[in-house]
Amino acid sequence: MRSQVHLFQLARVRSGRRDYRAVVVEEHREIVRLLRAGDAEEVARYAEEHVHSALRALVAGLDR
Secondary structure, eight states, X not given: OHHHHHHHHXXXXXXXXXXXXXXXXXXXXXXXXXXXXXXXXHHHHHHHHHHHHHHHHHHHHHTO
């Protein structure tokens, strides 16, 4: 499982989006902000969106 996660991360990093890292950092900052605010429902919603965002980036990279 760990190797599959690593390959997924590598594919995302190399997805061709120049701003990929900046997007990920901003998404992680938002998750931390929501955690600190104690808004569990919003954390869950945003974390799910974060995962879907990563999946979209991966698929876009594979389409190239």
